[in-house]
Amino acid sequence: MSKKLRIGLIGAGRIGRVHAENIRFSVPEAEVVAVADLYNDKIKDWALSLGIKNVFSDSSKIMEDEDIDAVLICSSTDTHSSLIVEAARAGKHIFCEKPIDFDLTKIREALKEVEKAGVKLQVGFQRRFDPSFRKAYELIGQGKIGDIHLIKITSRDPQPPPLDYIKVSGGLFLDMTIHDFDMARYLSRSEVTEVYALGGVLVDEAIGEAGDIDTAIVTLKFANGALGVIDNSRRSVYGYDQRVEVFGSQGCIMVGNDKLTHTVLSTAEGFLSDRLQHFFMERYRQAYIEEIKAFVESILQDKEPPVTGIDGLEPVLIGLAAKRSLVEGRPVPIERV
Amino acid sequence: MSKKLRIGLIGAGRIGRVHAENIRFSVPEAEVVAVADLYNDKIKDWALSLGIKNVFSDSSKIMEDEDIDAVLICSSTDTHSSLIVEAARAGKHIFCEKPIDFDLTKIREALKEVEKAGVKLQVGFQRRFDPSFRKAYELIGQGKIGDIHLIKITSRDPQPPPLDYIKVSGGLFLDMTIHDFDMARYLSRSEVTEVYALGGVLVDEAIGEAGDIDTAIVTLKFANGALGVIDNSRRSVYGYDQRVEVFGSQGCIMVGNDKLTHTVLSTAEGFLSDRLQHFFMERYRQAYIEEIKAFVESILQDKEPPVTGIDGLEPVLIGLAAKRSLVEGRPVPIERV
Amino acid sequence: MSKKLRIGLIGAGRIGRVHAENIRFSVPEAEVVAVADLYNDKIKDWALSLGIKNVFSDSSKIMEDEDIDAVLICSSTDTHSSLIVEAARAGKHIFCEKPIDFDLTKIREALKEVEKAGVKLQVGFQRRFDPSFRKAYELIGQGKIGDIHLIKITSRDPQPPPLDYIKVSGGLFLDMTIHDFDMARYLSRSEVTEVYALGGVLVDEAIGEAGDIDTAIVTLKFANGALGVIDNSRRSVYGYDQRVEVFGSQGCIMVGNDKLTHTVLSTAEGFLSDRLQHFFMERYRQAYIEEIKAFVESILQDKEPPVTGIDGLEPVLIGLAAKRSLVEGRPVPIERV
Amino acid sequence: MSKKLRIGLIGAGRIGRVHAENIRFSVPEAEVVAVADLYNDKIKDWALSLGIKNVFSDSSKIMEDEDIDAVLICSSTDTHSSLIVEAARAGKHIFCEKPIDFDLTKIREALKEVEKAGVKLQVGFQRRFDPSFRKAYELIGQGKIGDIHLIKITSRDPQPPPLDYIKVSGGLFLDMTIHDFDMARYLSRSEVTEVYALGGVLVDEAIGEAGDIDTAIVTLKFANGALGVIDNSRRSVYGYDQRVEVFGSQGCIMVGNDKLTHTVLSTAEGFLSDRLQHFFMERYRQAYIEEIKAFVESILQDKEPPVTGIDGLEPVLIGLAAKRSLVEGRPVPIERV
Incomplete structure (x- = not known):
């Protein structure tokens, strides 16, 4: 071309x-x-x-x-x-x-x-293109940790978005956790069959008044038998906290955070290392580049995009089930028509 | 004396x-x-x-x-x-x-x-005496992380106990998770009000045949509004994995594992550090000493033991509720007569 | 403008x-x-x-x-x-x-x-603009570690340059260590008064035949009484190794490496984390941007460039003294005309 | 028996x-x-x-x-x-x-x-029995890092001993660095052929008045061609700092410190982990046990002790040469009669 x-x-x-x-x-x-x-x-x-x-x-x-x-x-x-x-x-x-x-x-x-x-249709779940998460995905695919037993995802924003945004955001599960639902599907290579959600308004009462929550724990059952859990907060004072842990029969893969610098100050107080990166624009800078490269490549080479329409649909299904779980106080199966 | x-x-x-x-x-x-x-x-x-x-x-x-x-x-x-x-x-x-x-x-x-x-009656929850967990408890008490929002506990054994033991163990929640229930109460300084349990037989089918599970995720609601989650496995190939994370309005406390040695080999493959300590006898060696010192001290100085009868009762209440939650597939409130 | x-x-x-x-x-x-x-x-x-x-x-x-x-x-x-x-x-x-x-x-x-x-004249010592080294510099300036006692610099390339380059490079001390001499001056805020160099041909005999060395340890005395040491190798199989440690009366600052990813694989072998970044183009990507921004700013705002002509001269003085030290097998004072 | x-x-x-x-x-x-x-x-x-x-x-x-x-x-x-x-x-x-x-x-x-x-005669260099240093020794023996190019040892005490002790201690090199000379020989499996010492009185002037130094950098040449460097301080405010790095043709082994606890506090300031262990009685607790076990075993099994008389002699030879180097301001060869 x-x-x-x-x-x-x-x-x-x-x-x-x-x-x-x-x-x-x-x-x-x-x-x-x-x-x-x-x-x-x-x-x-x-x-x-x-x-x-x-x-x-x-x-x-x-x-x-x-x-x-x-x-x-x-x-x-x-x-x-x-x-x-x-x-x-x-x-x-x-x-x-x-x-x-x-x-x-x-x-x-x-x-x-x-x-x-x-x-072609590609949906913008950029975290899949982050080098660390992608490496986790590849190691799992190579069988390095055997069968997957547990998936744990931590996702905490540095601070809540404006209230006006929250009101039209679809709620925590469809705005924020949706990325974690995608990550859970990506790393497990399996579909979520049931979800149970716990939520609270612990960060800012105004978020509750706007009809949303700001803190959550969501458990997942996967079709392949694995279990999962996601925890979210709208405010993490030490920076944007994005971690994943996949535990299996032969080992465990942990994806940790990057810090602003690699400088450590040790004094009589102990060892002080730097804060985490500020937010998603910094943390996923490289992922955004890789994502758009992959989209262009899928067109030029006429191959399936790495994040498909189904990948866009499924997290919304899970997010809606999580909302229902929170309201009804019970685990909710994912229903696919 | x-x-x-x-x-x-x-x-x-x-x-x-x-x-x-x-x-x-x-x-x-x-x-x-x-x-x-x-x-x-x-x-x-x-x-x-x-x-x-x-x-x-x-x-x-x-x-x-x-x-x-x-x-x-x-x-x-x-x-x-x-x-x-x-x-x-x-x-x-x-x-x-x-x-x-x-x-x-x-x-x-x-x-x-x-x-x-x-x-005096002291119950043997030795983890409270581990220097790392105790330091976490103290930092929380000093308000270093503000109000508690989330508690996450990871507890994975290196390998399952013998089947004969499993049969009389009371099941995963009363045998293994019970320590985590105690840790959740200890660090939150609050009582658990509701529990929801996911479980699976992913490590060894014989455990399932013996009527137990070997892998679990348990969520907790606390009276003070905090949310919690525990994950367990009966087999962690990289050693005894014991971690805690307490996330709050002003920060987060993480208790990590110790490794067998502090020796790291870096080659073209990357950086290889050592396995975790083998099991509880090694990991909690110091905790067992501190525990029994505290018991003797509570008698000699006539003060309340650091782990009381109520501290022995509560984790059993939670464990029984977790068992019921697993069977009934729904969150179960903790009922105190 | x-x-x-x-x-x-x-x-x-x-x-x-x-x-x-x-x-x-x-x-x-x-x-x-x-x-x-x-x-x-x-x-x-x-x-x-x-x-x-x-x-x-x-x-x-x-x-x-x-x-x-x-x-x-x-x-x-x-x-x-x-x-x-x-x-x-x-x-x-x-x-x-x-x-x-x-x-x-x-x-x-x-x-x-x-x-x-x-x-204006600015010399291209880009490491001063690396966010981690700059943070170290700032913490030292804020007195966080008190008076400086020891400076240790590790600088190891992933592989040697071509022999043709080595022959015109000025030798290890003027080609590679020169950056470390600059870092030593930058972090110590003091001048080097004496240098002693040990060197060997341990990586590749052809480098020795070309009249150069590929492995070195260089000690430094500073005018402010601090002591320093630099170690270099032309081949580090685990990636580009760039670390600094500044030890003082009130603490120590350590600048570590970044790894390719933040993904860790834990298995029965232990915990395997990723290799270091490949070489200076990756490691100092941000530093090169900051360096040229600072040059432009020094012109537009008419202020002294952050790396001056003297900063270009001094490391050459030290490098020439190190060469002489290696040949003569004795410590050599830095002579400034 | x-x-x-x-x-x-x-x-x-x-x-x-x-x-x-x-x-x-x-x-x-x-x-x-x-x-x-x-x-x-x-x-x-x-x-x-x-x-x-x-x-x-x-x-x-x-x-x-x-x-x-x-x-x-x-x-x-x-x-x-x-x-x-x-x-x-x-x-x-x-x-x-x-x-x-x-x-x-x-x-x-x-x-x-x-x-x-x-x-049998065994000399009390207990660090050889520390599990982390011993593992480094074993990995080197297994060829994991190929040929040794560089050895770096950091050894910093939490605070100076009493002046009365310093006066009869034999001086920094024979009192403190002597352990590092032993470690250098142990890990390199080679003998030191030349030493050059830099020293200063930066911690406490009274130490200088007592005729000793409190801060030092010592370089080593080994018979096998490797180069080495040791740095010492009598006062490290963040605890007893004991690290080793052995760099070779195929990789690098780093032995790090253990911290008092594995508890990390993350706040808006960054991540604060604990101080190092206080001093040698805590850091080498296990090493002292292993050392004396090995002595008993060498007698009971009639085999050579793991630290021999020559191992007792050599570090003194190096220490005396280091003292001379410091006085004369030049590298000093190790002379063996």
Whole structure:
């Protein structure tokens, strides 16, 4: 393929910009040629600095452009499923940020359109592309720890998002834990069959008043017999805490955190090492690059994307079951229609 | 008190011997003066080597000896509650290995007799005396991590006990997890109000055939609003894995494992550090010494033992609820009569 | 300053390209507008991809261009001092890769011209800009470890450079240890007064035949009374090993390595963590960005560059003394004319 | 051998008592049957508590007792060599604390008497028996790191000994570094051929006024071509710092420190782990037990002790050369007569 893959970006908020910059600086096989954003005035300078000449307010301009091969859907969640449908019908490959939707019917309809159109769809679970988690995945695949018995995931944000965001976030399980549900599926190579959720409002009462929780423990049963548990908090004062442990018949794999520096101060108090990295933009910097590289590669080499539509659907199924479990105070099986 | 505290040991199996040796070599204020064991012939040489002259087959000899101040009950679990009753009636202070009993009625009766007699009773949850866990407890007490939000306990044995033992063990939750229930109460300084248990037979099918499980995840709700989770396995190939994490509003405390050596080999493969210590006798060597020192001190200074009868009762309550949760597949509240 | 700082790159080998790319992607206040390289044909595509339109074979084109504010001298070491002189006379600010020269007279002449011209000169000791080493420097400056007693630096390359390079490298002390001499001065905030060097050919006999060594221990005396030691090897099979330890009256600061991933595999063999990063391009990726940002900032804000001409001279003085020490088998004082 | 090895202890100061207690509690094949100490009145209670009935002020009582198989010489250094001679002539096996003497002639005479008498002599370099250092030794012996290129030893005491002790200690190199010289020989399996010493008085001026130094860096050349360096300080505020690094053609072995607990507090400040163990009595607790077991075993099984007379002589040779190097400011070859 002599010419570059031509990409249109829909939604130039924080994460959309990261993808565009990563393509510009790290993915020579592709280029972002157009961007559509409701606030198109505000992004013109940014787009120019990346050499993106076409800046629209309306995403239909991108859908209609026959020279565009693929779209990145980075707009608000409520627009995802309809944009997927539009893009599929326009014959464009699709990268869509998570979650596809909170409504299972809409997700399933979108996936059907993708299938009908025969385009690629990759969902934005970037953690799978983190070098440490990927290495864990590979070691498991090589049988280094034998059969999987237990999976433990710790995921704690440095601080809660704004209340306005929380109100439209879909709740902790669909906004935050959804990444952990994906990680659980990724590392176990199995599907979740049942979920039980404990939750509390321990960080900030305003979160509770907004109808959400800020602290949770969620247990999982997997189809392969393994057991799992995830713990979440919206506020970790020592930084963004992202760990995984997979325990099996022949060993255990632990993925730990990286610290801001590798400098340790030892005094009469003990040994003080640095805080963790601040948040996901720093922790998953490399993962975001690898993710978009993989999307471009799946198109150029015509192979299945590493995170599929089903991978987009399943965590929403689990998240909805977790919400129900929390309300009803009992374990809830995952029902797949 | 010019003379030493005189102690009678009942049951000279592995743990009974450890206590006697620790008293001999590390607790100058006390001495074991008599030992009763059903297999008294087999322990005579051992007793002699420690300078214990009186070796009986029948524990009543110890109960009747007016010169004996305290007893260590280290015989099989089914004898604990009646021996506590006997010792209390004989006016002797009591150290009893965990669990007191599997039957709540018997435990409560035993505790009543102890209260009536006004003797000390300490239950053998030695992990509270481990320097690392104790330091965690102290840091929490000093408010270093603020309010507690999450408690996570990992407890994995290097290999399962013999099947014959498993059959009379009371099951994973009352044999193994019971220590973790105690740790959860110790570190949270709160009571467990509800428990939910997931379990599997993943290590050895024979354990399942014996009616038990070998792998578990147990979630906990605490009266103070905190959430907890424990994970257990009967077989960890890399050694005895004992970790705790307490996460709070101002930070997190993690207690990690010690390794056999502090030697690291770095080659083209990476950095290889040593296995964990083998099992509880090595991991809690210091804890066993501190535990028995604390028991002797509580008698000599006439203060409350650091692990009380209630501390012996509560983990059994939680363990029985966990068993029920596993059978019924639902969270079970802890009921206190 | 509304317009960007305009930079000319001289020498577009590996390190020159890194600087140009870092400016393009991470230093919005500056732009590389021209590049001169003997093999200018080979770099045209690369230059174009960065938007650099002027590609010359002759650096004088850059010197003569009045629109160019600053030059990056990244050509071979034997050209550094004369290019500094030319650039200074042309009134351009100068960033020069280390070492300035192996000849003290040439260095001093170059520094004189820089002083006369009143331009900025920064020398390329990028390790000072590594976040971990910089944090060590700051903690020391804050008095966290009191007075400095001992400085220990470990610096081991993953593999030796080609023999052709070794022959013109100036030898281990001026090619490799020179960075450690700079680090020693940086962290001690003091000057080296005496050096003693032990060396061996333990990695590859061909290095010895080329007149160099591949393994060394160098001790240092500092003007402030502290003692120091550096150890070097040209081949570390577990990756690029870069550590520092500064021990003082009130504590110790240790800077450790980063590993490729944070994934640990624990099995019956023990705990296996990942190799170190491969080499300086990976290890000092962030440092190279920070270094060039600091150079641009020193010009734009008219302040002293963080690595001065004297900082370029001193490590050469120490390196030459170390060479002499090795030959003569005795400690050699640093003589400053 | 049906009866126990009968041991006489000469000198019941701190280290003598440790040996006696270790034999009592951990070496069932041996017993201390007599102790001689100038201050015999002060040790009677202690001796009694261990079941040692014979307490003398004069060591000749032990030498003359035909029932005693071996002696432990734990008296002051100035008595070591003559006691070795006496014990050898009396046909007793000998364990002698380090150093044998500061006078090479006396050491050589003592070793000759030992050889003539055909008794065992083990010198008290206990670090060889530390499980971590021993594992390093074994991994090296298994060829895990290939040929040895560099050995680095860090040895820092928590605080200086009393000035009165320093005055008779033989100086830093013979009192403190002597253990590191032994470790260097042990791990390299080679002899030191040249030493160069840097020293300073940075901890306490009174140490300098007493004619000693408190901070040092010592470089070593080994017969096998390897290079080495030792750094010492008399005061490390974060605890007793004992580390070793052996770097070779195929990898590197690092022996690190153990901390007081495995508890880590993470807050907004970072991750705070515990101080190191206090001093050698805690750090080498297990090593002291293994050392004396090995001595007993070498006698009972009639094999060469793991630390021989030559192992006692060589570190003194190196220490004396280091002293000379410091005074003369030049590297000093080790001369063996």
